[in-house]
Amino acid sequence: MVRILLQILKWLGFALLTVVVGLSWYVYRTWDRVWDAPLPELHASSDPAVIARGQHLAYGPAHCAECHTASAEVFERYVETGVRPALSGGYAFPAAPLGVVHSANLTPDPETGIGRYSDGQIARMLRYSVKPNGRASIRPMMPYGDMSDEDVVAILSFLRAQPPVRNVVSNAEWTLVGKVIKSLAPTFKPRTDAEIHPPKVSPPQQITRERGEYIVRSLGNCSGCHSPLDQLTFVVNGPEFSGGMPIEPRGIPNVDHTLWFQPPNLTPRAGSALNRFPDRETFVARFQKGGRKYPASPMPWNCYDHMTAEDIGAIYEFLHSLPPAGQPSPQEPTVKHE
Numbered sequence: 266m267v268r269i270l271l272q273i274l275k276w277l278g279f280a281l282l283t284v285v286v287g288l289s290w291y292v293y294r295t296w297d298r299v300w301d302a303p304l305p306e307l308h309a310s311s312d313p314a315v316i317a318r319g320q321h322l323a324y325g326p327a328h329c330a331e332c333h334t335a336s337a338e339v340f341e342r343y344v345e346t347g348v349r350p351a352l353s354g355g356y357a358f359p360a361a362p363l364g365v366v367h368s369a370n371l372t373p374d375p376e377t378g379i380g381r382y383s384d385g386q387i388a389r390m391l392r393y394s395v396k397p398n399g400r401a402s403i404r405p406m407m408p409y410g411d412m413s414d415e416d417v418v419a420i421l422s423f424l425r426a427q428p429p430v431r432n433v434v435s436n437a438e439w440t441l442v443g444k445v446i447k448s449l450a451p452t453f454k455p456r457t458d459a460e461i462h463p464p465k466v467s468p469p470q471q472i473t474r475e476r477g478e479y480i481v482r483s484l485g486n487c488s489g490c491h492s493p494l495d496q497l498t499f500v501v502n503g504p505e506f507s508g509g510m511p512i513e514p515r516g517i518p519n520v521d522h523t524l525w526f527q528p529p530n531l532t533p534r535a536g537s538a539l540n541r542f543p544d545r546e547t548f549v550a551r552f553q554k555g556g557r558k559y560p561a562s563p564m565p566w567n568c569y570d571h572m573t574a575e576d577i578g579a580i581y582e583f584l585h586s587l588p589p590a591g592q593p594s595p596q597e598p599t600v601k602h603e
């Protein structure tokens with residue numbers, strides 16, 4: 266009897282060891298692998314109207330400026346002065362327990378910025394979440410796969426037209442947990458052709474549900490914060506837009522870092538943040554004139570407030586077309602985090 270038990274234990278141990286060794290080998294081979302994604306045939310233009318449109322997107326609805334400045338403090342100066350900061354990167358995003366990543370230098374510097382990359386490499390990053398060096402980026406941070414060809418070209422054109430700034434940005438550092446998640450979680454893999462459906466031109470700038478959906482899903486990443494997500498893999502694990510997970514406050518001085526922010530419910534159910542707006546005009550005014558109410562709120566209000574009244578109105582229409590879901594939102598969005 267004891268001998269049979271020992272025999273079973275021996276085989277179980279052996280099986281477990283095989284699984285552990287196999288998994289380690291898989292993670293080691295794949296966590297930072299090079300991906301084979303196509304380089305989109307899109308090219309920067311020197312037309313001033315296209316460049317201006319790209320600047321509007323980068324500092325407005327597509328909010329590249331929120332992350333691609335040097336730090337939260339630099340972004341704060343933008344909030345205070347309205348003077349656009351250079352997109353020279355370096356902003357550190359601590360993502361415990363996965364590691365820390367730094368935003369890239371998006372100015373045309375030939376050694377430290379996008380001067381090193383082809384238009385196709387930059388467009389591929391937006392479409393497929395594959396970095397210029399062929400490695401996978403963090404998809405949930407930059408979900409721009411379905412941005413229209415027109416808007417990708419506008420952003421490319423603007424990025425190329427900026428004055429170059431030399432700024433060496435450190436590489437990302439991943440912990441062991443981070444490497445395992447990066448290797449296994451689908452949200453850390455590049456998009457595939459089947460998942461991408463970019464329109465050639467964006468829906469016209471009118472107060473339509475279609476235009477609103479385009480801004481929310483392809484530029485504004487509203488879902489990334491306002492939906493329930495698994496905390497390790499960032500997979501949406503509940504009704505979309507029904508309220509998100511608490512986010513730490515912006516890394517600026519003089520704020521209480523134990524007060525985290527809970528992105529409220531944006532579906533049209535009783536007691537949701539959306540339903541507290543009596544009409545579209547109040548919603549538009551909240552974005553355009555109201556701005557950020559809580560200084561440390563992680564929501565990039567100061568990018569979105571550049572949106573046109575039509576675009577914000579379109580967002581309102583889209584959100585109202587969603588199925589009501591989730592729980593009522595508390596009046597105060599902060600939660601104590603020990």
Ligand code: HEC
Nearest residue numbers: 327328329332366367368369390396397402403406407437
């Ligand atoms: C929520 C934060 C965030 C937003 C918003 C964001 N980025 Fe990024 N971006 C990052 C981070 C972080 C990295 C570095 C990723 C890594 O190291 O894996 C990055 C990397 C990149 C890269 C790769 C550069 C390189 O040298 O590898 C490009 C290109 C880029 N971003 C362009 C953009 C553009 C254009 C926008 C706006 C349309 C944008 N990003 C919006 C955080 C952001």
Ligand code: HEC
Nearest residue numbers: 485486487490526527528529538559562563564565580598
């Ligand atoms: C980086 C995370 C993040 C992103 C991206 C984000 N939000 Fe928010 N949002 C929050 C948080 C946190 C709050 C609560 C704190 C506050 O009001 O600033 C909030 C609050 C709100 C509110 C309630 C405001 C009020 O006065 O009650 C609305 C409406 C809203 N967001 C809409 C949007 C829309 C639309 C988008 C996309 C265009 C978006 N959010 C993108 C995090 C985010």
